[in-house]
Amino acid sequence: MNGTLIPNTPFAVDFWQIRKCSHVRLFFLSHLHSDHTSGLSSTWNRSIYCSPITAKLLQWKFQVEETLIHPLEVGESHLLYLDEVGKETMTVTLIDSNHCPGSVMFLFDGYFGTILYTADFRYTPTMFCNSPLSTEKRIDVLYLDNTNCDPESVVPSRQEATEQIKEIINSHPEHNVVIGLYNLGKESLLIELALAFKTWVVVSPRRLQMFQLLRLSDVFTSEVGAGRIHVVDQNEINRFNMIRWNQTCPTIAIVPTSRRMKVTHRDIHVVPYSDHSSFQELQEFVARLKPYSIMPIVKGKACQAYFSQYLSSRDELKSIQIPETVEKCMKKNSKHHDALPHQFFKPRTLDIPRGVVFEPPEKGLHDCNGADYLCTEELSWCYASLKSFDAVVEQYFKKRNKLIVRNTLD
Ligand SMILES: [Zn+2]
Structure with missing residues (x-):
């Protein structure tokens, strides 16, 4: 299953396990392959944002209520509200991902910085022609399709x-x-x-x-x-x-x-006919984007070593302050908000991961480029199960006690 709850935000991409994401307000669907739709069914009752072609296929395949499907034109920027009072917004731009009919990448821009979620994609240089990717703006976090991220793999055009x-x-x-x-x-x-x-x-x-x-x-x-x-x-x-x-x-x-x-x-x-980027294409893509950090989309496939030379560096970590109205909304939407740990929703400064963040097969906290982070899944679990961060760390240390952990939530 390839889906992600975007940490510190009320949105998710290709993630449909409703019990694990009651705080999520905006659901994005990149394309209709089954490993990106696990959990979707005709009983789905939240709004879904996707490309017009995926919207058609979604209704045809899953019979999702038509009013819940919001097709967004590819190549245009769309303004979406992140809270219920119309105060906090973000823009999302859909970019053709050259993978299958209707497939797109999502470029998110908001209080959390700039995030590019490639989902599954086959790189082509035209992705940078007259596209949002051709701007000088740096990507804070690049969620990268690492399916073929292996220098040994042979993937012809x-x-x-x-x-x-x-x-x-x-x-x-x-x-x-x-x-x-x-x-x-x-x-x-x-x-x-x-x-x-x-x-x-x-x-x-x-x-x-x-x-x-x-x-x-x-x-x-x-x-x-x-x-x-x-x-x-x-x-x-x-x-x-x-x-x-x-x-x-x-x-x-x-x-x-x-x-x-x-x-x-x-x-x-x-x-070896592939709709995913080859290793060389991934390198070219990352080299052109020069993001600040990378997160692999396919869990358990580390790719950190291959891209570090292409990353931009900052003098200091960029901080994220979750806007009050968004935080309130996330709390309200959460089914179990009474059980939330205080530190989960108290106003705080959050770090955008620095360097390449990856997820080896073993779940937990990982050392990469000198920084330790919770993997996305752990963070998602922390959000979803509403256990305190301390509990996550404690549980982790029961398994491994060697790593020095830097708490990225506080
Ligand atoms: Zn796919």
């Missing part, structure tokens, strides 16, 4: 990967081609294959419905046998099905993914 797939299909002229995909994404690959091999692409009726909603090119059909290329869910690509399909017609399977996958049949071809 999508065009190169597409050529690899075409070569595989060309070398199997008598075969049917089964392509394993998730529910959304890689549509442009399918269209390119349909045009290159002059065939319909056969998909399930439900996927076809979604493609019609997205107004994609007319190369898809749900009529079985109408074309040579078939799309199935990725988890259907297995040895059992390969044997079954080959009993009817010679069949190869292609799985376009940069994730590691166990190949269980000689006719399964895994091609």
